[in-house]
């Protein structure tokens with residue numbers, strides 16, 4: 001039985017499995033060149049964490065500048081529930097002393113101590129970029145993450161001691177209005193909206209896995225006909241197709257699509273109905289996948305010297 005490479009449902013951790021998102025990455029990287037902050041906004045499971053994590057992994061390369069130091073933190077993580085924990089987590093990730101942040105300090109004392117340590121890095125020419133995933137997590141603790149906290153971060157960003165790249169389901173202003181926060185911190189972000197994969201992204205996804213999955217022309221045709229360009233849906237669709245193949249195509253087409261729709265619902269919530277799908281054009285040509293695959297193989301051979 002072939003290996004099934006389509007079982008990932010969480011953040012893409014292996015940079016070579018990260019597909020597409022060229023425009024969004026370019027948008028962010030262009031702004032980071034001048035230390036401007038960005039906010040990645042997109043619906044659930046659209047790929048926000050994967051994008052942020054990929055930026056964290058490849059940012060230096062993309063900026064072609066080793067002075068940048070990227071930190072990735074999930075703000076729903078237990079280590080980011082209080083200001084003290086959050087500041088210490090950031091400093092630890094930057095290999096800086098964390099004991100300047102103290103439980104019995106006032107908020108302002110801690111923020112000043114944090115800024116002071118960051119300034120030492122800035123003086124060495126380091127450019128700190130905080131990739132803050134699930135930023136909405138901070139709004140769940142309004143007594144900790146107050147206007148005063150956000151104002152200090154705005155000052156640091158304004159003076160380019162930091163740049164922040166956030167990911168959240170809604171624009172940050174929506175949460176700040178809801179929580180009655182008035183800090184101008186929420187106006188500094190350039191928004192990068194994350195939506196479905198583009199057709200070339202879908203094609204790249206299929207071509208990337210074709211060597212392992214070995215989709216037949218009929219299977220590629222079926223994918224073309226029914227796959228939706230939501231990244232997690234593409235992943236689930238291919239997973240279901242391999243399961244279908246493994247059971248000797250025991251389900252009818254409709255049964256396969258109904259089962260797939262159920263899995264969409266399990267991971268994405270909401271309603272999904274493949275019958276409403278009116279595909280106007282295919283995502284890729286079956287021959288195109290073959291050509292892409294040959295290019296990928298040629299590039300690999302070049303690297304491995306075969």
Ligand SMILES: Nc1ncnc2c1ncn2[C@@H]1O[C@H](COP(=O)(O)OP(=O)(O)OP(=O)(O)O)[C@@H](O)[C@H]1O
Nearest residue numbers: 008009010019044045046047048049050231232235
């Ligand atoms: N660029 C990508 N390349 C390949 N697969 C992707 C990509 N982006 C997203 N995916 C697929 O979508 C799934 C969900 O992605 P991810 O967890 O990054 O979304 P999210 O927007 O952070 O979700 P949540 O709203 O739950 O935080 C991944 O497990 C992966 O299968």
Ligand SMILES: [Mg+2]
Nearest residue numbers: 048049050134
């Ligand atoms: Mg996420």
